Each structure stands twice: as C-alpha cells, then as structure tokens.
Amino acid sequence: MGSTNTKWLNAEEMRAWTAFLATNALLYRRLDQQLKEDAGLTHLQYEILVRLSLSPDREMRMAELAEALYNTKSGLTYQITQMEKAGLVRRRSCPNDARAVFAVLTDAGRAKLESAAPGHVAAVRELLIDVLTPEQLTALADGLGEASRRMHDRQAADAGTR
Template identity: 65%
Template sequence: MDEPRWLDQDEMAAWRGFVAASNLLNRRLERQLKDDSGLSHTQYEILVHLSAAPEGSLRMTELADRLITSKSGLTYQVTQLEKAGLVSRRSCPSDVRGIFADLTEQGREAVRNAAPGHLAMVRELLIDVLSREQLAVLADGLGEVSRRLRADERA
C-alpha cells in the first residue's frame, strides 16, 4: 500500500477553511430560508431551477443532475413542495418512465418572495466579504473541482 500524500500546512489551511466556510455558510443560509420563507435550501434551489427553465418545467432526472442530488432525495423534496402547492408533477408523454416537475403560480410567488432575503444573505456572508480578485480565484478553483467531479461521475 502506498504511503498517503499528507497535506502540507498551506493545503491543510485551504482544506479546513473550505470545510468550515461551506458548513457555516450552508447552516446560515438554511436557517435564513426556513425563518423567512419556510423553505429548505434544497427546496429553494428546486424552485429557482424550475423558475429559470422554459415554461417552469424540468424532467426530474435533469433537475436531480442540476441540483447534484439523488433521485430519491429529490423525490422527497418535490413531494414536500407538491404538498405545499408550489410544484406539480406530470408524466412525460413520450416516455412512460419520465416525470416532469412543474412550477405552479404559487411556486413562482414563493421564489419571488424568498429571493431578496436569500440574495442579501449570500451577499452579506460571501460575495461582499471577498474582493473581486478573490471571487475570481474562488470561481475558477471551485469551478475546476466541480468540472472534474462531474466528469468522474459521468465516466
């Protein structure tokens, strides 16, 4: 068995900073959305993706891919949104196994109402804390990590 490649001091600082910041950020965003709109962060992201899609509709498989979540986890969240009247589901006419998630008018209103507070919190906790240069490095570095991980999943 090969000896592990231990992290040096700079690598460990980057790793610990990433883990701490992402966990703290997620916790604060989750709390803000729950308090302000009654939505989980995942539910909010579902509504955002549907609102940006043509006619407010996406196949569940495509929605799961965009959210980087399991189909079963997505099904649970969409069921909760459906119970709240924010999303509806329908069968795909060309594929009996395919299901579409459709944003309802109540769902559009929910995402419009939740977006300003969520955006303000994202700005306060992340965007406005970093310089333009830091944002560019962050976007470039995490973008590369995401591209590689997605490519590995598809391989």
C-alpha cells in the same frame, strides 16, 4: 481513489481545506436557517424553485433536476412531494415516455421564489460575496469551478463505463 503513496497535505493546503469545510458547513446552515425563517423553505427547496424557474416552460425531468442539484432521485422525490403539498410544484408525466416524470413550477411556486429571493441574495452577499475582494471571488470561482468540472467529467466517464 487512495494509494499507499499518499501525498499528505502541507500546512497551506490543510489551511485551504479546513477553511473550505468550515465555510461550506456554516454557509449552508446559515442560508438554510435564513430561508426557513423568512420563507418557510429549505435551501434545497429554494434551489429547486430556482432551477425550475430558469428552465424552459418552468419544468424539468426529475432525473435531470436531481443531477443538477447533486441530489439522489429518492431525496428529490421526497422534496418534490413536500413542495407539491404546499402547492409550489406539480408533477407531470411524459406522454412519450411513461418512466419520465417532470417537476413543474406553479404560479404559487414562482411567487414564493420571488418573495424569498431578495432575503436569500442579501444573506449570500452578507455571508460570502461582500466579505471577499474581487480577486478572491475570481480565484474562488475559478478554483472551485475547475474542481467541480473535473469531478463532473469523472462522474460522467465512470457512468459511461458501467
């Protein structure tokens, strides 16, 4: 990762980096607060409901769900346990693979998502989307998309060498 020949950030690069850090932290905090107040969900729990709702049969393997959310398996297990207690998801074991456990969206989980989504989308629009011009949104999506693709590819390559 690091080297003795570090190329330090210039003023514009530092401006971009600090803006990204601040926006990321503030946006996540505000969205988490909005979801807790409006729906009694954390941002991560909302994202779990979204991922499950978009999956075939409204279910995903726990390991795949953790990877899709860039979360640890233990962190996801904790969240699923909390959501299971609330009736939003249930777990299902795989008959073909005893180690595989699926998280399944319940009808109550789907209803919770449907009631939470409008307020969440409105907050995303207010805090980020509607603040930027179409050109800025395109640049943001292209730039961050490229960065995440490279990190994902690197992570996959590193996992393949272990």
